[in-house]
Amino acid sequence: MLHAEANSLLPWLINGSLEHAQSEAVQTHASSCVICRKELGQLRALQTSAEQFLASQTAPAIDMRRINQRIDKLATPSRLQNLWSVTRSNIVARPWRFAFVAQSAVVAIVATMVLLPGARAPEFRTLSKPTAENAQRLIRAVFSPTLTLAELTTLLGEQDLALYSGPSERGVYTLTTSRPLGVTERSAIAAALQVDDRVLFAQPVTAQ
């Protein structure tokens, strides 16, 4: 084997990935080549350093929950699209949704009392016509059907939100912040909400 070829293969001789015949040929050349022998020493130092570095590193504990959630989502294609096209008949046809709708008014009041002490229980409004005044408090959101009322309360509490109205025919809830906020701040809250996989959609309401 010529020097140039043998020399180019030295790193893979060191990492042990050369096939037997090739490995033999490179070693035979190196045994009679001062330059390759010297460089083999340098490359062994590199390999040793790499192994010491690897030995000093630890990977984080394995947690399959995140990726399993993502796989679960794959199993339900275009879930957000589907939610936007959910009809009232669909809602009524599904017992859990029916229960959710029936309880939502109670939740709105309870959540408001719990999360916004002293706040007046809000009137229910249609989703399409927020006033300029209250639009500064509102965020629209769609939640996973698996979300329980207790989980919803906790979720909203973490962002200092309360239920304002909903769900709409399309399953959309309107949430209210405890004080008027700009779109940017409410976008940040919506983004924080969406970190939770059970929040399928969230965005601030803009005044019309």
Added chain:
Amino acid sequence: MADVSENTSTPDPAGLDLALLKQVCGRDREAFSALYCRFQPKLFGYLRRMLRDACTAEEVLDDVMLVVWKDASKFRGKSAVSTWVFGIAYRKGLAALGKEKRYQSRLDHSVDEASLVGHTTTPDNWLDVGLQHLSVDHRQIIDLTYFGGFSYDEIAAIVGCPVNTVKTRMFHARRRLQVLLPKLGEPRVKATQGQVK
């Protein structure tokens, strides 16, 4: 762990990977978990070295394994499963680097070598620090060889380039390291700049 073999003998690592991947094709979550556990330490290390950030590395690792889940049936067996998975990791890692624009400085070949003088290194991180001063292309070849233990054929498949390109990049990376590493207080062997032609 999922049952991956009908016989009682323990398959070799590559065989086990392949057996698990076949089960993943059948949407076997348990086999996928086993495959995830087998690849997580090496993939995380590789991505963290590439991205220099543990959180991003964890996120990209999940991106990689999600592709493995989705595309398991596309694996044709032309390479080892590990080569295929690392090829996905390489592309996902580069994409993440691009997104964060952090790759710009690392694409620059003309690093300030004076900045290496006095750099705190130990035998543990000596090579890792040196690699940060290589271009992304060169660093990948060194990383996959020394940290990953891949052959040049496998690296060509991972990076998606001809074998000769791998060898050429390795040649240039070695020459560059010969200049850089003595400045980091190269342990064990004193490499002298320009001695090897």
